[in-house]
Amino acid sequence: MTEEVRLQLSRGITVTGRRTGVVLVSSWLRGVHHVVGDVVSPGMVSGLQQLEDSRLNKGLNFTFEERQKLGLLGLLAPSFRTQEEQMAHCRQSLQSSKHIVEKLIFLLELQVQCRPTGILAFLLFRYVVALGGRDTGSRVGDARRWRERNERLFYRLLSEDMDIFLIYLSTRTVASACREFGTIFHRSRGIFISAYDKGHCFDVLKNWPEPNVRTVLVTDGEKVMSMGDQGAHGMCIPLYQVCRQICLAGIRPHNCLPVTLDVGCNNQSVLDDPYYIGLRQERVSGADYEELVDEFIEAIVCKYGQDTLIQFESMNVQNSIRLLSKYRDRYCVINADIQDIASMVLAGILASRKATGKMLGENTFCFFGAGRSALGTASLLVQAMVAEGVSEEEAKTKIWMMDSEGLVTKSRLEQYKSLYAKDHSSVDSLEDLVHEIKPSVLIGCSNVGGAFTPSILRAMASFHQRPLVFALSTPSECAECDADKALRHTNQPCFNAIRKQKTFPDLQGCCLFGSGAPDVTKNLDEGDAQRSTGFTLMSHAYVSPGVTLGVLCTRMHHVADDIFIIAAQTIADMVTEEDLKQGRIYPPLENSRQVSLAIATDISQYAYDKEYFLTFKKCENKIKALFVKFFDQIKVITFFKNPFF
Structure with a gap:
């Protein structure tokens, strides 16, 4: 017996159908699931909407069956393409x-x-x-x-x-995006939580349409590269990082949530911009800032789970260090500016051991700049040296730091720099310090363009046969030097040979160079970005995607510094003898996805050994399958099975 029924839906929509026993038959009930990421049930969107949504559209890759179910017949040419x-x-x-x-x-x-x-x-x-x-x-x-x-x-x-x-994804492009964000802003691509949302963070997060967020990239925009405080325009940084992780680690786009905590801006030029989209007020600080961040972190964990990876970026040095120390043992938290860059520098130094013949503890490190990157790198270097058998106190004596006021000494202590302060007279010049301590590793994170002068580079080459030079500041105009200058002034004959022959006959005697910006590594003849030269593109793009992939796949609840040492060692192990002969201390960028997978695999093995691995009870033969699935998900559209077809 068939009975006509009417269903009054919650949104005021009336559906008419027929009831046979307990089964309701209605043409309206074709799709019963929400759109989740790139997974959609047939019937939820029209064929034209399917083609207009870039996350669902496959073009001619739609099969004939999919075209029938999704209402695409006639909207696409009959041809099929894989x-x-x-x-x-x-x-x-x-x-x-x-x-x-x-x-x-x-x-x-x-x-x-x-x-x-x-x-x-x-x-x-x-x-x-x-x-x-x-x-x-x-x-x-x-x-x-x-x-x-x-x-x-x-x-x-x-x-x-x-x-x-x-x-x-060059740093120059991202820097330009931050400067012009108000002009180019058309629609939100992430979540903005303002100081006035305090007490309602969870309600704000509920407005984000994706339910399966696995990693949150958050900034307050106070220290965006070399540009300083950009306020709400700092949203470009998490957007950039999301894109990088999608490309290099295969993280699915809907698993990522970019967030900006808009608590004001102390940069008057930004506030005066008529197109500025953030709060036009001075920054909230102190207890109010702390309470907002606390509430935000708790809301993230409450909504998405304890294993949600929270990545802080582009905050000032005090907040970066304090928040990382506060949350790292309570939640799954990392800081890209502190830990990712530190891991990359450590990887370069570990890889260079085959060329220099030096263990970590046999080096002397000179940091020009004492901000987030410098302090994070110094901390990781100390831990790595301790792992090699050097005492912690001796390891700290190997590290020298200069900030804007000169050598960091015990006569002028700042709490977060005190671990590396020296009982030494003041030194105001980097060149004077280099001549005094004769460092084998020179690390620049000062945002002072051209700080590594020819005389400093020549001095480095006179002290050591294969000195290491890292210019970490971004974008390129703020880099301490570029590969051209580093090579020219550490081995002039070698530099001339490369320019004339466009080959790398013998780099013995030249420095090993790493940069933080793609624009810094130049073709020696034409000035174009070139990865095939012997001078590596040093970017923490290697570390962040691999660590993110490893943490998400294992679902660990806390990220220890050991994870970043493992990532550094994995990267170093992937540098070949041929790479070192050409002066490269990192794998080619073409291998970045393989590097990410290798890092994630090693992290998973570590998590399993330490019993942090929460995904599987046994990970034998499952890690590889898990990662292959994780990588492939951005390439293949998936549909829920529809019981009505």
Whole structure:
């Protein structure tokens, strides 16, 4: 017996159907699930909406069955293409583009609606216009309105083509995005929590549409690279980090949540910007700031779970150190500015041992700059030296630091610098300090462009056959030196040979160089970004994606410093003899995804040995399968099985 029934839905929608026994049959009840990330039930969106949503669109990769279920018949050409065929077509389009402007236009066509990094597309739009003129801008605008958008192809292209990756995710691009964020801002790509949301953080988080957040990248925008306080415009930093982790570690976009804590801004030029989108007030500090951060962290854990990875970035040195110390043993928290960069520097030093023949404890380290990166690196170096058998006190004597006032001494102590203060007379000049202590490793994190002068570099080369020079400051105009200058002044004959022959006959005697900005590593002949030279691109892009992948897959609740030492050793182990002969102390960026997977695998083994591994009781033969699945999820669209078909 069939009975006509009417269902009054909660949103005021009435559905008519027929009841047979206890089964309700209705054409409306085709889809019963919400859209979750890139997983969608048939019937929840129309065919046209499916094509317009870059996270769901696959273009000609939709199968005939999918086209039937999703209402795509007639909206796509009958031809079918595999994703590999689509990738080949995209690569051909990029290769046929002779000008960088055309390459960027093509990427914009794919990425304009991607989440959560779409704001960078608007920056690239302005960059393309600057390169190609107004006609180019018009072409890009037309492309943005009608060309195919495909999130998966965009991220695959970005992760597999390092030339495009360097342009799109360069520190210069991100710095420009921060400066112009108010102008290019059109829609939110993350969560903004203001000082006035105190007491309502959980309610704000409930407005984020993705329920399965696994990692949260949060900043308060107070120390954005070398630009200082950018307030709410610091949102570009977590957006940039999210895109990097998606490309290099295969993290699914909907698992990432960028957050900005807008507590004001102390940069008057930013506050005077008519397009500034944040609170126009001085920064909230002290107890009010602390209570807001406490509430935010608790809200994240309450909503998404204890194993949610929270990554702090671009905060001032005091807040960075204090918040990391406060939360690291209570929640799953890391600080990218402190720990990621420290791990990369340690990796470079460990890899260089084959060339220098020195153990960690046999080096003398000179830091120019005593901020977050310097203190984090020094702390990790001390722990690594202790692991090699050096006492903690002796390890600290190997580290010398200079800040804006000169050598850090016991006569002028700041609490967070006191561990490395020396009982020494004041030294105001970096060159004087270099001549006095004769460091084998020179690390710059001062944001003072050109601070490593020719005389300093020549002095380093006179003290050691293979000195290490790290210029960590970003963007490139703030770097202490570049590869060209470092090589020129540590071995002039070698430099001349490379310029003439464009080969690397013998780098013995040249420094080993690492930079923090892609723009710093230059082609010695043409001045273009070049990864194939013997001078490595030092970026903590190696560490953060691998650590994030490892932590998320193991679901550990706390991240110890051991994790970053493991990451450093893994990276160092992947540097070959051939890399060292060419002066590289890091793996090529082309291998970045393999590096991320290797780091995550080693972290998982460590977590299993320490009984931190919460995903599986046994991880034999499961780690690899888990990671392969994790990587592939950004490439393949998945549908819930629909019981009504």
